Amino acid sequence: MPGPLESLKILDFSTLLPGPFASLMLADMGAEVLRVESPERMDLVRMLPPHVNGVSTSHAYLNRNKGSIGLNLKAREAQAIVRGLIADYDVVIDQFRPGVMDKLGVGYEALKAINPRLIYVSITGYGQTGPYRDRAGHDINYLALSGLASYTGRREEGPVPLGMQVADVAGGSLHAVAGLLAAVVHRERTGEGQHVDISMTDCVFSLNAMAGAACLAADVEPELEGTMLNGGSFYDYYRTRDGRWMAVGSLEPQFLKALCETLGRPELAATGLSASKRDQQKLKAELTAAFLQHDFSHWCEQFAAVDACVEPVLSLKEAARHPQLVARGVVQQVPVGDVMQPQMACPIVFGSGLNVPRHGGKALGEDSERILLGMGLTPEEIAALRAARAVG
Numbered sequence: 001m002p003g004p005l006e007s008l009k010i011l012d013f014s015t016l017l018p019g020p021f022a023s024l025m026l027a028d029m030g031a032e033v034l035r036v037e038s039p040e041r042m043d044l045v046r047m048l049p050p051h052v053n054g055v056s057t058s059h060a061y062l063n064r065n066k067g068s069i070g071l072n073l074k075a076r077e078a079q080a081i082v083r084g085l086i087a088d089y090d091v092v093i094d095q096f097r098p099g100v101m102d103k104l105g106v107g108y109e110a111l112k113a114i115n116p117r118l119i120y121v122s123i124t125g126y127g128q129t130g131p132y133r134d135r136a137g138h139d140i141n142y143l144a145l146s147g148l149a150s151y152t153g154r155r156e157e158g159p160v161p162l163g164m165q166v167a168d169v170a171g172g173s174l175h176a177v178a179g180l181l182a183a184v185v186h187r188e189r190t191g192e193g194q195h196v197d198i199s200m201t202d203c204v205f206s207l208n209a210m211a212g213a214a215c216l217a218a219d220v221e222p223e224l225e226g227t228m229l230n231g232g233s234f235y236d237y238y239r240t241r242d243g244r245w246m247a248v249g250s251l252e253p254q255f256l257k258a259l260c261e262t263l264g265r266p267e268l269a270a271t272g273l274s275a276s277k278r279d280q281q282k283l284k285a286e287l288t289a290a291f292l293q294h295d296f297s298h299w300c301e302q303f304a305a306v307d308a309c310v311e312p313v314l315s316l317k318e319a320a321r322h323p324q325l326v327a328r329g330v331v332q333q334v335p336v337g338d339v340m341q342p343q344m345a346c347p348i349v350f351g352s353g354l355n356v357p358r359h360g361g362k363a364l365g366e367d368s369e370r371i372l373l374g375m376g377l378t379p380e381e382i383a384a385l386r387a388a389r390a391v392g
Contacts, residue, residue: 003030003354008184009088011036012066014095015043017165018123018172018200020062023093025177027065028346028354034089034371035063036082037364039070039392046364053337055361060336061343063361069372070365070392077390079105084375086111090193091180092120098128108195118193119183123172127199137201142167146204151211151222151230158224171203233280234272237313238287244296245313246303248287258308263290336360365392 008031012023015037027033037043048058071078083106086092092111094101101107108120122128125137143149143166144159153159179196187193205212210229211222225231228251237245250259253273260269271283291299296312303310314322320331320342332345334357346354368391372382385391 003028004350004352006030006032008032008091010034010091010093011082011085011089012093013101014093014123016045016095016168017062018168019093019095019176020045021169021173022121022123022176022180023066024062024064025173025346025348026180028357029348029350030355031091032089033066034085034367035066035068036071036073037068037392038072039365039389040072040074042364046361052341053339055336057341060334060341060360064334064343064357065359066361067367067371068362068364069368071368072390072392073104073106075388075390076105077385077388081372081375081391082106083111083114085371086115086118090115090117090119091184092118093123093176093180094120095123098122098124098133112193116193117187117191119180119187119196120193121176121180121183121196121198123176123198123200125199126201128195128197132201139165139167139200142171142201142204145201146208147212147215148204148208151224151226153224154231155224166207167200167204170207171200172198175203232277234283234287236284238291240294240296240299241292242295246291246296246299247311247313249309249311251309255307255309258306259310262302262306262308262310263287265290332357334360368392 005026008026010023010026010031010033012019012033012035014020014023023031023033023035043059045062046056046059048056050057052060071081073079073082092108099107102109108118108122111120112118124133125142126132126135140149140161143152143162146167148166149159152162176196176198179198183194183196208215211227214220215222222230227233229235233251235249235251237247239245248259250256250272253269256272257266257269260266260272265286268283268286271279271286274280300312319325325331328349330345330347331342333340334343335341336359341360343357343360369379369382372385372391373379377385382391
């Protein structure tokens with residue numbers, strides 16, 4: 001089935017994770033995405049281990065369903081090719097620091113002059129304005145400056161590195177997709193394109209949600225293990241006798257009651273309803289001792305049929321095999337070269353369905369000749385561009 005975004009044609013200049021994850025979502029939903037890659041400075045994701053049949057698994061996943069053209073944007077000839085493409089590919093995703101694309105002659109204002117309907121999405125660490133606009137950063141830095149890391153961790157150990165890149169993906173990728181699609185709706189109504197400025201730090205700051213609302217409006221600063229949802233209550237992870245973990249989210253009275261009854265300690269339910277920090281710590285100690293009495297498999301069996309908001313902490317392999325995730329089809333087979341490779345599927349389910357993935361990430365510049373021939377260049381002209389190292 002054609003995807004809901006089949007009318008969008010996107011030039012993606014991004015590398016690493018934030019931009020490519022955003023354009024992956026768009027490509028999975030039917031958009032035509034053409035990656036513009038430097039033949040001189042390879043995207044580091046292409047080299048990221050592990051590799052299967054010589055291809056990085058991360059690259060094969062993040063660049064699924066996308067084409068690739070190799071352009072050295074420092075060459076005037078490559079810049080001219082971008083300007084030639086922009087009338088057809090009228091959405092751009094850019095992940096360079098502010099001003100870089102302008103210096104290369106392919107920034108928003110230059111391309112807007114060619115196509116006023118252009119939607120140009122810039123994903124950066126700190127945004128297009130402000131004193132940090134030119135500062136380098138990574139996911140952990142944006143989490144730190146946004147305040148989120150200050151109350152994510154344990155009181156004794158401090159902040160903890162998270163298992164996935166929250167600022168890159170939840171901050172950069174998802175907000176970029178939301179902003180891009182909002183701009184598309186605006187363009188359909190007005191005929192006008194626009195520049196969408198995505199700061200990963202700004203976006204993560206907004207993800208503070210409830211804690212941020214309390215801090216700004218009521219001057220209540222969240223602390224490590226100081227709130228109901230960050231370890232300050234019995235809502236937490238508990239180790240089993242064999243060193244595995246169970247996740248307890250039994251906040252509502254009926255779920256707390258079911259939790260305590262399943263543990264064989266029904267009398268503890270009354271303590272869980274107390275707002276006293278002392279009572280919460282006492283309950284956590286009791287739950288800790290209870291879960292340590294048996295192995296992981298025992299507790300999985302005990303809670304399997306109990307509606308108590310208690311679930312096992314699964315490894316990624318276990319998660320992929322869980323009946324709920326299997327039923328939802330979260331893993332799919334994707335052609336990567338000559339083999340089929342299991343990958344995480346697009347998690348958004350449309351009643352009209354989506355096309356099956358066409359291919360994993362392509363070789364750098366795999367579509368260069370096809371694209372350039374489509375623009376009217378001759379094989380001889382393409383060969384000259386390659387000899388001049390403008391095209392890869």
